[in-house]
Amino acid sequence: MYTVKQLIGVGQYGKVYVLNTPQEPNELVVLKVQRELRDPTSFETEVQVLSSIPQSCQFSTAILQGTIGDVYNFIIMTHVGICLRKMLRRKDSFCFSLQNTLRIGFQLFDLVHLFHSFGWLHRDLHWGNVTINTDAYGRLKMGMIDYGLCVPLNGPDVSEFLSQWHTSLYSTHGCPYTETDDFVSVVFLLMRCLNLEPFGHRVSEIEERKAQFHASPDGLIDDQYHWIWNLYHLVESQRSTEFNNNAVKNYIRTIDRSFDPISKITYTKHNGLVIID
Numbered sequence: 001m002y003t004v005k006q007l008i009g010v011g012q013y014g015k016v017y018v019l020n021t022p023q024e025p026n027e028l029v030v031l032k033v034q035r036e037l038r039d040p041t042s043f044e045t046e047v048q049v050l051s052s053i054p055q056s057c058q059f060s061t062a063i064l065q066g067t068i069g070d071v072y073n074f075i076i077m078t079h080v081g082i083c084l085r086k087m088l089r090r091k092d093s094f095c096f097s098l099q100n101t102l103r104i105g106f107q108l109f110d111l112v113h114l115f116h117s118f119g120w121l122h123r124d125l126h127w128g129n130v131t132i133n134t135d136a137y138g139r140l141k142m143g144m145i146d147y148g149l150c151v152p153l154n155g156p157d158v159s160e161f162l163s164q165w166h167t168s169l170y171s172t173h174g175c176p177y178t179e180t181d182d183f184v185s186v187v188f189l190l191m192r193c194l195n196l197e198p199f200g201h202r203v204s205e206i207e208e209r210k211a212q213f214h215a216s217p218d219g220l221i222d223d224q225y226h227w228i229w230n231l232y233h234l235v236e237s238q239r240s241t242e243f244n245n246n247a248v249k250n251y252i253r254t255i256d257r258s259f260d261p262i263s264k265i266t267y268t269k270h271n272g273l274v275i276i277d
């Protein structure tokens with residue numbers, strides 16, 4: 001029998017708990033319980049995606065699903081680490097080093113590219129839905145969770161007004177969602193890693209500033225971070241072509257030539273907790 005260890009998240013969907021597994025005391029799994037009277041669509045989508053992707057330390061996969069008392073839908077899935085937001089909160093500076101940010105970016109472009117190759121667009125890549133996990137060799141690996149908003153990559157166009165900090169200007173305007181929009185969210189996640197807040201917090205302000213950023217980084221981010229704007233436009237310029245992941249990774253390599261962004265994300269451990277440099 002699974003035992004509840006801790007409540008780790010309360011979101012739009014419902015509550016999320018970490019459970020201990022019966023045979024393996026060190027192995028954790030995640031229980032996600034849907035709120036009462038919620039539209040079951042996101043539950044059904046999440047189960048479909050969780051069941052269709054291969055098991056790895058980077059993507060959560062389904063273990064069990066069901067309904068409690070005909071009311072609460074639940075899913076038990078693999079645990080794929082600690083979300084980016086919680087990892088940043090472990091730092092007083094609330095940011096990572098430039099080199100680790102570039103390493104994270106390098107991994108995230110590969111991760112999202114791989115996810116698309118499974119036939120899905122994620123559509124909700126914010127800092128609570130990207131995780132950092134430790135692989136079998138003790139290396140930090142980026143992971144991805146929360147598949148409730150996914151749509152098939154080659155399905156009919158889906159146009160919704162997705163206006164949040166992490167969504168692209170195009171999806172904010174309700175344009176059909178494409179692979180590019182997931183990659184733009186990756187660029188915005190790198191801003192989070194450096195504690196940059198060019199879009200502010202209020203919804204109206206976010207839209208306006210995102211449009212301003214699209215035109216120019218001036219006044220929104222410091223000169224030393226203008227590479228983020230270049231990266232953003234390199235991603236945006238591929239909206240009408242097939243996404244060229246190598247071009248993006250080659251650009252990331254030029255930002256700091258003193259190291260290779262494919263190298264390991266560096267960290268220390270404090271009271272057993274991973275703290276990224």
Ligand SMILES: Nc1ncnc2c1ncn2[C@@H]1O[C@H](COP(=O)(O)OP(=O)(O)OP(=O)(O)O)[C@@H](O)[C@H]1O
Nearest residue numbers: 009011012013014016030060078079080083128146
């Ligand atoms: N498989 C998992 N592995 C590790 N942590 C997880 C996993 N699933 C969920 N979590 C944790 O629980 C939090 C909430 O989970 P999730 O984003 O799936 O819920 P949600 O209700 O859909 O949230 P949202 O409000 O973003 O829609 C995450 O930010 C993460 O910290």
